[in-house]
Amino acid sequence: MTTVLDKVRAFVVRLAPAAVCDDCIAERLELSVRQHANHKTRELAGSQGFVRAKGPCSLCGSDKLVISRP
Secondary structure, three states: OOOHHHHHHHHHHHHOOOOEEHHHHHHHOOOOOHHHHHHHHHHHOOOOOOEEEEEEOOOOOOEEEEEEOO
């Protein structure tokens, strides 16, 4: 069974090296609440090359906290 963490990880890796915000992750993966994405991106940050920082989202263009895998 694929977990939410697995889905978020795969989505960010698929977009790499582009950065994406929690709102776009939640929307694209059809997560019930945005906090799911926020919790999982915070969990991924700093591990396996994932970087979480303030910057532009490659999908919506908003300047906010985004995650990427450069």
